[in-house]
Amino acid sequence: MMKKVLLLAAIALLAFALWPFVRDVGLAEPGELATAYLERGPAELGTANVVTSIVVSYRGFDTLGEVTVLFTATAGVGGLLARRKSGHGRKKAAERGATDASEILKTASRLLSPLLVLFGVYIFLHGHLTPGGGFQGGVIIATAVLIGLLADPEAGLAHGVMHLVEGLSGFAYVALGAVGLWFTGVQAGFLDPRFLPLGELGRLASAGAIPIIYSLVGLKVGAELTGILDAMKEDAE
Amino acid sequence: MLDGRTTLDLVIGFLGLLMILAALWSVLSKRLLSSVLLSGAVSLLASLVFLALGAPDVAMTEAAIGSALTTMVFLYSLSRMKVEQDAHEDGGAS
Numbered sequence: 605m606m607k608k609v610l611l612l613a614a615i616a617l618l619a620f621a622l623w624p625f626v627r628d629v630g631l632a633e634p635g636e637l638a639t640a641y642l643e644r645g646p647a648e649l650g651t652a653n654v655v656t657s658i659v660v661s662y663r664g665f666d667t668l669g670e671v672t673v674l675f676t677a678t679a680g681v682g683g684l685l686a687r688r689k690s691g692h693g694r695k696k697a698a699e700r701g702a703t704d705a706s707e708i709l710k711t712a713s714r715l716l717s718p719l720l721v722l723f724g725v726y727i728f729l730h731g732h733l734t735p736g737g738g739f740q741g742g743v744i745i746a747t748a749v750l751i752g753l754l755a756d757p758e759a760g761l762a763h764g765v766m767h768l769v770e771g772l773s774g775f776a777y778v779a780l781g782a783v784g785l786w787f788t789g790v791q792a793g794f795l796d797p798r799f800l801p802l803g804e805l806g807r808l809a810s811a812g813a814i815p816i817i818y819s820l821v822g823l824k825v826g827a828e829l830t831g832i833l834d835a836m837k838e839d840a841e
Numbered sequence: 842m843l844d845g846r847t848t849l850d851l852v853i854g855f856l857g858l859l860m861i862l863a864a865l866w867s868v869l870s871k872r873l874l875s876s877v878l879l880s881g882a883v884s885l886l887a888s889l890v891f892l893a894l895g896a897p898d899v900a901m902t903e904a905a906i907g908s909a910l911t912t913m914v915f916l917y918s919l920s921r922m923k924v925e926q927d928a929h930e931d932g933g934a935s
Contacts, residue, residue, distance in 0.1 A: 655898045727901075735897035743905035750913055829910060836917040 650802035650811040651732040659737060660814050660821075661797055668781065670739075671821060675774065678828040685839045705755045713755035720748030728822030732811040738818040742825025749830045753837055761834050770827040773820040780817055852893050860886045873919055881912035 634642060645657035659667055727734075728741030752759060784796035797817060803810030860883050867879035884907025891900035 653898075736901050737898070740898070740901040740905060743902070743910060747905065747909050750909075833910070833913065833917075836914055836921075839917070839921060 650805055656732045656737050660817055678832055681832050682835050685835045710755045713751045717748045717752045721745055728818050731818040732814045738821025739825050741822040745826035746829035750833050766827045769823055773823040777820045856886050856890045877915040881908040884908040
């Protein structure tokens with residue numbers, strides 16, 4: 605009883621402490637740095653979506669860190685689960701007594717999976733124009749694979765292809781960052797996308813190397829999350 | 842007549858209330874499966890709040906990762922726990 609009262613008091617205190625932020629939400633003027641990003645992003649980098657100009661370019665190094673964190677997490681999950689299952693081979697679904705997926709799920713997954721992959725690719729290719737980008741597109745691709753895995757438990761993934769895609773896109777991401785460092789002139793920095801022409805605002809082929817970088821991030825995130833789901837699924841069996 | 846600001850406040854307040862209810866239900870629920878699904882629902886409602894506040898990028902991430910992928914990872918872990926529990930019970934009975 606005492607514990608519950610203390611818990612409620614703590615929650616009430618937290619709500620009271622956070623109330624000013626909630627009350628002023630959407631009212632506060634953007635700060636100096638945010639104003640600079642909002643005003644200079646489209647002109648300097650040619651991105652219609654300001655969030656992307658920050659994520660890929662102004663804060664590109666943080667994004668590289670995020671990708672690294674995700675890679676480490678995937679490697680950890682894969683390593684732990686792979687060691688555990690090396691003792692026994694995979695059992696067939698029928699031997700485990702698993703029931704087959706319903707006809708509705710199978711048909712819907714056959715229809716939806718390719719469309720979802722296409723949507724994911726659209727999201728990360730248009731990261732500099734519309735909301736979303738590499739991370740969101742990659743997750744949507746992983747969701748497409750997930751639907752396929754749910755509908756057909758026997759389905760296996762081409763692990764070699766996935767590892768190749770993940771490794772190559774990660775390498776190309778860092779290589780492009782280094783290219784930005786060397787070929788953009790005096791003010792260049794790591795991951796500067798301006799070594800390609802900026803083009804016209806709002807076109808697909810614009811914003812320098814941002815579409816390429818975000819596509820690589822999308823492929824890498826998609827391959828990694830698919831790998832996590834596949835490892836979890838095989839371990840759950 | 843409601844102006845835009847009041848409408849936004851009402852929408853966010855309603856979604857926030859639903860989020861709190863879903864979160865409480867998820868914590869208090871006795872079944873792990875409902876807890877997992879309800880925590881996914883909290884993420885889905887949070888993504889709606891982000892959308893109402895004009896942050897579609899964050900909303901997409903929250904909807905895809907919070908409500909789809911995390912829920913699936915939890916569900917796979919749940920089924921793995923069940924398998925181990927069954928194996929344990931079988932071993933104990935024989």
